[in-house]
Amino acid sequence: MPYKEVSLATKMDVVKDCFSGEKVTHIAQKYNVSRESVYTWKDAALEAMENALQSYQTNQANLLKNKLKNMEEKYQKLSDDYKRLTQKTQLSVSSTQSNEIRPTRCPDCSGNHIIKNGSYETQKGINQRFRCRDCNKRIFIVKKNSN
Ligand SMILES: [Zn+2]
Numbered sequence: 540m541p542y543k544e545v546s547l548a549t550k551m552d553v554v555k556d557c558f559s560g561e562k563v564t565h566i567a568q569k570y571n572v573s574r575e576s577v578y579t580w581k582d583a584a585l586e587a588m589e590n591a592l593q594s595y596q597t598n599q600a601n602l603l604k605n606k607l608k609n610m611e612e613k614y615q616k617l618s619d620d621y622k623r624l625t626q627k628t629q630l631s632v633s634s635t636q637s638n639e640i641r642p643t644r645c646p647d648c649s650g651n652h653i654i655k656n657g658s659y660e661t662q663k664g665i666n667q668r669f670r671c672r673d674c675n676k677r678i679f680i681v682k683k684n685s686n
Pocket residue numbers: 645646647648649650671672673674675676
């Protein structure tokens with residue numbers, strides 16, 4: 540049998556006929572090629588299909604993994620934002636109860652023996668005043684969010 544160049548289009552048709560269930564003998568006659576060629580192209584096509592589907596599957600899995608990672612990062616960020624907001628809220632709540640705020644260190648001498656030293660009235664209510672037992676200086680609480 541003389542060597543005959545078979546076009547890619549013809550090989551595709553041969554493979555399609557194989558997959559549609561036509562008999563190999565019939566296909567070989569129809570396209571005037573050997574039965575061995577039909578089997579070879581069919582096997583090659585099957586292998587290529589398997590590779591294509593395999594990498595498609597891997598790509599899909601990677602896409603899902605990336606999606607999941609993004610969602611986890613978004614969740615983490617939201618969770619952090621929520622924590623920060625909660626802390627802010629708690630701070631602002633406690634700042635309205637100025638009597639409950641007690642300085643831990645003296646701003647002058649850094650001593651930590653702070654005692655209560657009466658209270659004084661402001662437009663916003665009654666504030667507790669403190670005194671440092673180390674240097675005997677008065678300590679006032681100044682609200683940050685006075686406005
Ligand atoms: Zn002091």
